Amino acid sequence: MSLFQIAEPGQSTVKEACKGRAVGIDLGTTNSLIAYVKDGEPTIIPGPDGRELIPSVVHYSDDGSVTVGAEAKNLASRYPRDTIASVKRFVGRGPEDGEATRTMTPYQFAESDGRVVKFAVAGGRRAVTPIEVSAEILRTLKVRAETVLRDDSAGPEPSEFANGVDGGIDSTIDGAVITVPAYFDDAQRQATRDAGRLAGLQVLRLLAEPTAAALAYGLDKGTKGTYAVYDLGGGTFDISILDLVEGVFRVKATGGDSALGGDDFDRTLAERILDEAGYSDGMAGPKHAGTRPDRALVSRALREARAVKERLSDSESTEYALELPDGRRFVRIVTRAELAEAIRPLLDKTGRACRRALKDAEIRAAELDGVILVGGSTRSPCVRDYVAEVFDREPLCDIDPEHVVALGAAVQAELLAGGSSEVTLLDVIPLSLGIETMGGVVEKIVHRNSTIPCGAMQEFTTYADNQTGFDIHVVQGEREAVDDNRSLARFYLKGIPPMVAGMARVEITFLVDADGILRVSALEKLTGIENSIEVKPSYGLTDEEIERMLMDSFEHADDDLVERNLRVERIEAERILNATRAAMKSDPELLDDVTRAATEKAMAELETLAAGEDYLVIRKAIEALDLASKPFAQRRMNRAVGAAVKGRSVGEVEREISH
Amino acid sequence: MTQPEFRRAAPRGGQEVDFYALLGLAERYEIDRAELESRYLEKSKNVHPDRFVAAPAAERVAALQRSMQLNQAYKTLKRPLARAEYLLARRGTSIGANETLEPGFLMEVLELREELATAKQAGDAAKLRQLESAMRHREEDTLGRIAALFGTLEESGDSSVLTDIKREVILMRYIERYLDEFQDDI
Numbered sequence: 018m019s020l021f022q023i024a025e026p027g028q029s030t031v032k033e034a035c036k037g038r039a040v041g042i043d044l045g046t047t048n049s050l051i052a053y054v055k056d057g058e059p060t061i062i063p064g065p066d067g068r069e070l071i072p073s074v075v076h077y078s079d080d081g082s083v084t085v086g087a088e089a090k091n092l093a094s095r096y097p098r099d100t101i102a103s104v105k106r107f108v109g110r111g112p113e114d115g116e117a118t119r120t121m122t123p124y125q126f127a128e129s130d131g132r133v134v135k136f137a138v139a140g141g142r143r144a145v146t147p148i149e150v151s152a153e154i155l156r157t158l159k160v161r162a163e164t165v166l167r168d169d170s171a172g173p174e175p176s177e178f179a180n181g182v183d184g185g186i187d188s189t190i191d192g193a194v195i196t197v198p199a200y201f202d203d204a205q206r207q208a209t210r211d212a213g214r215l216a217g218l219q220v221l222r223l224l225a226e227p228t229a230a231a232l233a234y235g236l237d238k239g240t241k242g243t244y245a246v247y248d249l250g251g252g253t254f255d256i257s258i259l260d261l262v263e264g265v266f267r268v269k270a271t272g273g274d275s276a277l278g279g280d281d282f283d284r285t286l287a288e289r290i291l292d293e294a295g296y297s298d299g300m301a302g303p304k305h306a307g308t309r310p311d312r313a314l315v316s317r318a319l320r321e322a323r324a325v326k327e328r329l330s331d332s333e334s335t336e337y338a339l340e341l342p343d344g345r346r347f348v349r350i351v352t353r354a355e356l357a358e359a360i361r362p363l364l365d366k367t368g369r370a371c372r373r374a375l376k377d378a379e380i381r382a383a384e385l386d387g388v389i390l391v392g393g394s395t396r397s398p399c400v401r402d403y404v405a406e407v408f409d410r411e412p413l414c415d416i417d418p419e420h421v422v423a424l425g426a427a428v429q430a431e432l433l434a435g436g437s438s439e440v441t442l443l444d445v446i447p448l449s450l451g452i453e454t455m456g457g458v459v460e461k462i463v464h465r466n467s468t469i470p471c472g473a474m475q476e477f478t479t480y481a482d483n484q485t486g487f488d489i490h491v492v493q494g495e496r497e498a499v500d501d502n503r504s505l506a507r508f509y510l511k512g513i514p515p516m517v518a519g520m521a522r523v524e525i526t527f528l529v530d531a532d533g534i535l536r537v538s539a540l541e542k543l544t545g546i547e548n549s550i551e552v553k554p555s556y557g558l559t560d561e562e563i564e565r566m567l568m569d570s571f572e573h574a575d576d577d578l579v580e581r582n583l584r585v586e587r588i589e590a591e592r593i594l595n596a597t598r599a600a601m602k603s604d605p606e607l608l609d610d611v612t613r614a615a616t617e618k619a620m621a622e623l624e625t626l627a628a629g630e631d632y633l634v635i636r637k638a639i640e641a642l643d644l645a646s647k648p649f650a651q652r653r654m655n656r657a658v659g660a661a662v663k664g665r666s667v668g669e670v671e672r673e674i675s676h
Numbered sequence: 677m678t679q680p681e682f683r684r685a686a687p688r689g690g691q692e693v694d695f696y697a698l699l700g701l702a703e704r705y706e707i708d709r710a711e712l713e714s715r716y717l718e719k720s721k722n723v724h725p726d727r728f729v730a731a732p733a734a735e736r737v738a739a740l741q742r743s744m745q746l747n748q749a750y751k752t753l754k755r756p757l758a759r760a761e762y763l764l765a766r767r768g769t770s771i772g773a774n775e776t777l778e779p780g781f782l783m784e785v786l787e788l789r790e791e792l793a794t795a796k797q798a799g800d801a802a803k804l805r806q807l808e809s810a811m812r813h814r815e816e817d818t819l820g821r822i823a824a825l826f827g828t829l830e831e832s833g834d835s836s837v838l839t840d841i842k843r844e845v846i847l848m849r850y851i852e853r854y855l856d857e858f859q860d861d862i
Contacts, residue, residue, distance in 0.1 A: 192729075221729050265717045433729045441721045468747045470725060470740050530740065531725040593732045600735075643733040650734035654742050657722040658698065 038191040039221065039434035040162050041229070041426025044151060044209065046105040046278060047251030047393060049073045050420065051158040052427035053166070059233065059424040059431075062165050070419060071161075073251075075153045076100040077138035077145065085157040097123035097316040099138045103280055104154075106252045107134050107147040108212070109205030123312040148212045155195075155216035163189050192221040194430040196422050198253040199225035200273035200447045202493045203505050203535050210532065221433045223532040225444055226250075227257035228268055229425030230391040232440065233416055235261050242386030243269070245374075247404050247412065248422075249367065250392040252278040256371045258378035258385075267443040270377035270466045272370040279326070279394035282360045286351070287315070287322040289359060290337055294347040314342060329353045330397050357399040364403045371407050377466050388412040393419050443468050446529050453490035453499045455480060462527050465495065472528045476542075483515035487523065491537060510539050579632065586635040590627040593639055594620060597646055600653065607652040612645070619645040695749035695762065705763060705826030707753060716750040756819050757848050763826070764845065769838045775846045785850055792857055808858045815851050818844055 041059070043050045048070040052061045061069045068087070076089035077099050084092065093100040101124065112126065112134050127137040127144035135144040166189045195218075197209050206223055213220040227246035234244075241261055248255040255273035259266055291297060296310035310318070321339055328335040334352040341347055375382060390412045394400055396419075404412045416424065432440055445466045451459040452475070462473050477487065487510045494502030513521050522542040529535050597620060601608060608616070619642040626638045696703040699715045723742040728735050752758045761771060777785065788807070795803040822844045829837045 222726065262717065265721060267717070429726075433726055441724050442726060443717075443720060443724070467751070470744050471747050472744045528744075531743075592730070596730075596732055640733075646732065647734040647737075650732070650738045653735065654723055654738035658719050658742050658746070 038166060038189060039427075039430035040190055040193050041224075041423055041428070041430045042155065042158055042193055042195045043226070043229075043423035043426060044105065044154065044195055044197075044212075045073055045250055045393075045422075046103050046253060046280065047073055048419065049154050049158060050423035051162050052420075052423040053162065054427050054431040059427040061420055061423060062162050064161055065164075071154070071157065072102070073104065073154050074100060074102045075104065075150050077143060079140045079142070081139065081143075083153055085153050094313065094316050094320065097312045098125045099140065101136055101138065101145075101150050103252050104147050104150040106276060106280075107136075108151060109202070109208035110134055110147070123316050148208050148215060151209070151212035152215035155212055155218060159190060159193075159216055159218060166190065190218065191434055192219040192430065194222045194224050194229075194426045194433065195220055196224050196226045196229050196426050198248070198250075198273065198275050199227050199255040199257050199268075199271040199444075200253065200275045201533075202275070202448055202503050203450075203533070204503070205275060206532060206534050210534070221430060223534075224426055224429050224442075225255070225257065225268070225271065225447075225533075226253075226422045227255050227271070227389075227391060228259065228266065228442055228444055229423075229429065230389055230416075230421045231257070231259045231261065231266055231425070232428050232442070233421045233425035234389055234413075235266060235440070243378075243380060243384065244387050244389055245371070245382075245385050245408060246389045246391055247367070247371070247395065248273075248391035249394040249400060250278050251394065252276065252280050254278055254367050254370065256367070256374045258374050258380060264439060265441050265443060267468075268445045268466075269380070270374045271445055271447050272374040272377070273447070274366060274370065277363060277366060278392075279323075279397075281363050282326055282356070282394070282397075283319050283322040285359050285363065286325065286337075286356065287318040290322070290339060290347070290349070291315075291318050293349070294339065294341060296341075311342065325351050326356060326397065329356050329399075353399065356397075357402070360399060364400065368403070368407050382408045382410075385410075389421075390414040390418050391421055444531070444533070445469060446471070446533055448493045448503075449495055450491065450493050450505075450527055450529070450535060451502070452477075452525065453488075453492060457499045459492055459494075459497060459499055459502060462525070463529060467529075469529050469533055470531050472526060474524055474526050477523045477525060478519050479513065479516070479521045480518055482518050484518065484521075485513045485515060486511040487513075489525070489537070489539070491535070505535065506537070508537075513541050514544055516543075582632040583630065583635075586632040586639070587627055590623055590635055590639055593642060594623060594627075597642065600646075600649070604649075604653055604656070607656065608649055612648045615645040616642070616649065693745050693749070695745075695752055698745060698749050699753070701753075703763070703766075704830055705759065705823060707759065709754075712750065712753055716746060720746050756822070757845065757852060760822055760826070760841065760845050760848070764838065764842060767835070767838060769842055771842060771845060771849075775849075777846060777850060778843075781847065781850075785854070788854065792854070796857075804858070808855070811851060811854055815848070815855065818848050818851060822848065 038053075040051055040053045040062075043052075049072075050061055050070060052059055054060070063069045064071055064086070066087070071086040072090040074086065074089040074093060076084040076092045076096065078084070078092075078096070079099075089100055090102070093102060111132060125137040125141065127135040133146045133148070135146055136150070137144055193213060195209060195213050197206055201209070210220050210223060227248045230246050230248065231244060243258065243260045246255070246257045246259065248257070253273070253275050254277045255271065257271040258269045260269055261267075288297075291310055291314075296308055296314065318339055321337060325335055325337050329351070332353075334350055337347075337349055337351050339347045385408065388404060388408045388410060390401070390404065395404070395412075395414070401412060428440075429442070446463060446469050447465060449461045449465045450463040451461040454460045454477075460475070462475050463471060479487075488507065489510055490499065490507045491505045492499055492502040493505050496502050510523065513523065520543070524540045524542055526538045526540070527535060528537075597616065601613075601616070619638070623635070623638040623642050626634050629635065694703075699712065699719065701707070701712065701715065720743065723739050723746065725736065725739045725743055728739040731739070752762050764771065776782070788811075792804075792807055794800075795807060822841060825837050825841045825844065828834065829841070
């Protein structure tokens with residue numbers, strides 16, 4: 018039913034142009050990957066060095082240069098503060114977040130205005146946000162893909178569109194699907210999308226990692242049934258229960274911990290060893306009093322812990338060796354059993370989340386058709402044994418657990434770019450959304466594991482006479498007390514006319530889109546006063562900040578933003594004109610005379626204005642065409658859903674999302 | 677701080693979207709779960725926003741709206757209590773947040789709550805299981821009565837039954853809330 022499946026004779030369609038040019042990105046805590054669908058097969062795009070995984074490490078050197086990947090990783094021990102690894106742990110988090118201040122991070126935090134964490138890097142001369150650091154990784158992946166895709170399209174049949182309208186945009190990538198842990202909250206998702214934008218990517222969709230993995234498995238094996246996906250990465254843990262039927266992948270329940278992963282195993286082991294070696298001050302639960310380890314030592318201890326953990330995947334015991342600052346060498350044997358015992362409390366946390374997810378999905382472990390393993394940390398036999406114990410069966414790992422997410426994301430990117438109906442994903446919101454009410458109690462408005470997109474309305478009233486406003490505090494989480502949940506946004510709703518307490522009727526609408534991102538609007542119903550509210554995330558960057566970063570970013574330093582915007586709007590205009598023409602041709606009977614006249618007029622205007630030089634004018638004309646063709650689009654959708662639906666449309670929602 | 681006071685909005689029947697029509701089902705209390713499931717999935721496929729990523733904004737908005745409505749419809753019709761409340765609302769019988777129970781049952785609920793709190797505090801697993809299973813039976817009985825009453829209503833069109841259904845639905849709410857208390861121990 019997508020517009021783009023209808024080809025105009027003699028015209029290159031966008032669908033064609035999109036082919037193979039949408040990418041899937043697994044932006045991981047430890048490693049990242051990029052993939053695309055090549056000749057029907059999802060394929061990882063390797064780097065120039067031939068390696069598929071790129072370490073998610075960014076180094077900012079004193080001279081202002083930025084290094085990403087393996088090279089940056091090598092610099093970590095020499096410049097622990099200037100080299101950011103595991104940035105994903107900080108994405109969408111505020112400075113007062115426990116995560117940001119925990120011990121055993123070698124980073125130096127810069128002063129910030131209280132909304133986002135900032136790292137002091139480049140010898141303290143520069144302060145960067147996690148969004149910027151993530152964008153550096155994405156940019157490196159983008160370059161990787163562009164090189165490969167440019168070579169691909171230089172084949173016998175060059176895409177007309179690629180060289181088409183005004184020389185095209187300065188990228189050979191049309192769009193990207195970026196994966197996020199299913200358990201990422203709203204702020205973390207927003208931050209990830211912002212990072213994509215900052216890297217110059219059009220983010221088609223944020224996709225939950227376990228869902229991506231299931232997609233890779235489902236298409237590969239024609240699977241059917243109900244599956245659990247156990248996804249343990251470097252810094253995040255997710256559990257999802259999905260059911261796969263006739264081309265629909267439906268997430269039944271999801272759960273996890275967005276700050277638990279293989280890094281914690283390393284940390285646990287490193288803390289134990291450092292403690293024994295007499296360095297423990299300032300760490301949680303030391304057995305012996307000791308000196309506080311310096312950052313370089315912490316870095317070395319963590320690296321050795323990781324190496325030990327990895328070696329224990331193949332052998333029963335191995336040696337842990339650590340150079341101490343006083344020149345001594347601390348050496349001792351670590352067995353697999355000891356590692357299993359040390360990380361057991363962490364694994365038990367994952368076990369609890371698994372049981373809760375099963376309960377939410379209303380299914381017993383025995384009824385599952387399989388358990389899929391995802392994430393580098395599931396390579397460890399300690400983890401595999403534990404998963405087998407929880408689900409009482411051997412888990413599946415046919416596809417490389419470190420590749421499977423990126424491969425699934427590539428499949429989804431291809432489906433989205435092509436408007437295909439082959440597979441549909443029905444995902445859920447991982448954490449409940451609510452509002453603070455009197456007494457610091459949360460009133461949940463959208464419950465966890467609701468299928469997205471979803472919306473909900475709730476009425477509130479005033480508690481004092483002549484009260485003219487409310488503080489609206491939006492939180493995410495499962496706890497009853499406000500302070501135990503994640504604060505997403507605060508805003509003040511004003512303009513309520515003075516009246517007796519309890520008279521005002523304010524309707525608050527929550528809308529969660531297919532990316533799992535929330536929008537809120539409010540309406541005073543007695544008077545019809547609507548407050549359109551821009552929800553400023555408590556954690557995250559404003560649009561202006563993103564724009565400024567785009568301007569400042571290295572890649573776009575000499576790029577003329579106005580020129581760039583003009584090209585983008587012209588392509589958009591062309592696209593919409595083509596799509597509308599095709600739709601009018603395919604469903605003329607759904608067009609009444611008034612809508613037809615209005616649409617044609619708006620089309621003619623857009624065509625004229627698109628030739629002009631002002632991108633804002635073109636953008637306005639595009640919006641005008643959208644507005645004019647709205648009744649037509651609605652009718653097409655009604656037909657798509659195949660039912661004569663009575664009743665009014667959700668006008669409130671529409672106003673909010675069509676901004 | 678001027679936090680709002682919460683007031684549960686009564687489900688709005690009539691002017692809202694017709695969930696049964698949306699899913700192409702006959703408006704009856706008894707529902708074929710498999711049919712509901714397949715209709716929902718089939719229709720969701722057609723209008724999911726994923727299929728309109730590259731479409732003009734008007735279509736994207738329409739797709740988003742329809743998907744939301746489908747999700748809402750499925751969620752509402754899937755659960756017997758939500759379905760019953762929805763059907764009542766469509767017949768102009770709304771149930772507020774603070775509807776009261778018959779005094780006799782109210783006392784019983786209070787006593788059962790107290791027993792539950794005591795058992796939780798004492799960590800008495802056997803007692804907890806016993807309380808849960810007793811309430812599960814009660815749930816089953818109540819749902820049976822609701823189904824029978826809707827049967828009468830749909831057959832005879834006798835709207836005096838609505839009052840009886842309402843009473844049972846209020847009872848069901850208390851039962852569900854009580855059963856929720858058994859959710860957190862994992």
